[in-house]
Amino acid sequence: MSPLRIATRRSPLALTQAEFIARALGERYPDIDIELLPIRTTGDRLLDAPLARFGGKGLFIKELEQALLDGRADLAVHSMKDVPVELPAGLALPVITARADPHDALVSKRFDSLRALPPKARIGTSSLRRRCQLAAHRPDLTIDVLRGGIDTRIKRLAAGDFDAIVLAVAGLERGGYEKHISEILPESIMLPAAGQGALGIECRADDARIRELIAPLACPDSTRCVEAERAFGRLLDGGCQMPIAAFATLRNGGLALRALVASLDGRRVLRTEIEGGIDDPRGLGTKAAQAMLDQGAQAILDEVRSELEGQVLADAPSPPSDPSSLGLRRSDS
Incomplete structure (x- = not known):
């Protein structure tokens, strides 16, 4: 066969x-x-x-x-x-x-929640869905494009290119990156795709x-x-x-x-x-x-x-x- x-x-x-x-x-x-x-x-x-x-x-x-x-x-x-x-x-x-888990997660080295991010903090995402909801909830943030695999994105976060990034919880867990999750974003802030x-x-x-x-x-x-x-x-x-x-x-x-x-x-x-x-x-x-x-x-x-x-x-x-x-x-x- x-x-x-x-x-x-x-x-x-x-x-x-x-x-x-x-x-x-x-x-x-x-x-x-x-x-x-x-x-x-x-x-x-x-x-x-x-x-x-x-x-x-x-x-x-x-x-x-x-x-x-x-x-x-x-x-x-x-x-x-x-x-x-x-x-x-x-x-x-x-x-x-x-x-x-269908939710999105905030990943940050210095901040434990979306609320804790200071004004003008730079947050990375490749998704227009995430971008618009972040902008609606925190219009004071700077939202920039971040592409690549999970490891690439986390490395850029660690290098200081971003104050936080947003990724899918399921991908983080399947890839063995769940320890990096700072906050699982509630649906009232970030409705899933x-x-x-x-x-x-x-x-x-x-x-x-x-x-x-x-x-x-x-x-x-x-x-x-x-x-x-x-x-x-x-x-x-x-x-x-x-x-x-x-x-x-x-x-x-x-x-x-x-x-x-x-x-x-x-x-x-x-x-x-x-x-x-x-x-x-x-x-x-x-x-x-x-x-x-x-x-x-x-x-x-x-x-x-x-x-x-x-x-x-x-x-x-x-x-x-x-x-x-x-x-x-x-x-x-």
């Missing part, structure tokens, strides 16, 4: 996550050889600017998906917060695993064997919550790392979804919270998105897109010869 090949990014965290899935499959199927196929993605190469300028989160998985489509890999492991809401034709995402804390397993849609093999790794409750969150982003066209957040939880036998849309400067923040049945998570997410549109979310998102497009033009005197290489023609962007 041919080995089971798992496509993954080359980053230490991505490899750790892929190895976690490989071990889980290996325990269930000891007779199947499992191999990792590490791939360097476009997102890993663009380290000097916010990803939203170049096509957003899809830049982290485009090459992995191509490996699935051309048969080099049988499945790919992703952080669900990095997966665009629309998948390429021929691919499916049949498994979402049990969710780890759709899918944050969960892993997704992508494969070819018509590969019945692989779908059957990976099916036992799915968590029904996490799947429902993440589906609601992603449906929120789908209606708002929020697949390109836009400043939106969505977080669903189980409540009273159903689902509760909290979501927000904000301007980049944090001066305008729209929020909604709705509840619905557990059997229609996508309907709940769509309902929440419509509530945002009714509040005027489209104008904010259009303004953000215009600003990001202007930054792309300002940063790149000559456009790339192949825009698709930067993910600019994905259906989700």
Whole structure:
């Protein structure tokens, strides 16, 4: 029998996550050889600017998906917060695993909380979602772009480039960096990204064997919550790392979804919270998105897109010869 090949990014965290899935499959199927196929993605190469300028989160998985489509890999492991809401034709995402802690964390060498940061303190993040919520809560802070792996970001913090940085709790814990957490940020300050804390397993849609093999790794409750969150982003066209957040939880036998849309400067923040049945998570997410549109979310998102497009033009005197290489023609962007 041919080995089971798992496509993954080359980053230490991505490899750790892929190895976690490989071990889980290996325990269930000891007779199947499992191999990792590490791939360097476009997102890993663009380290000097916010990803939203170049096509957003899809830049982290485009090459992995191509490996699935051309048969080099049988499945790919992703952080669900990095997966665009629309998948390429021929691919499916049949498994979402049990969710780890979905919150964001403040990491600092000198300060134990966001409140303790002094005015003008420099805080680093690569996420527009985090940027807008930080700006809304602490407009006195200086928020700068920080990209790279967890180890790279922590090294820059240690070097004094930043007073604090914000990272996902799940990534810190999976990577063995939990000792660096200064404060887990409450949802009232930092609402998580759709899918944050969960892993997704992508494969070819018509590969019945692989779908059957990976099916036992799915968590029904996490799947429902993440589906609601992603449906929120789908209606708002929020697949390109836009400043939106969505977080669903189980409540009273159903689902509760909290979501927000904000301007980049944090001066305008729209929020909604709705509840619905557990059997229609996508309907709940769509309902929440419509509530945002009714509040005027489209104008904010259009303004953000215009600003990001202007930054792309300002940063790149000559456009790339192949825009698709930067993910600019994905259906989700």
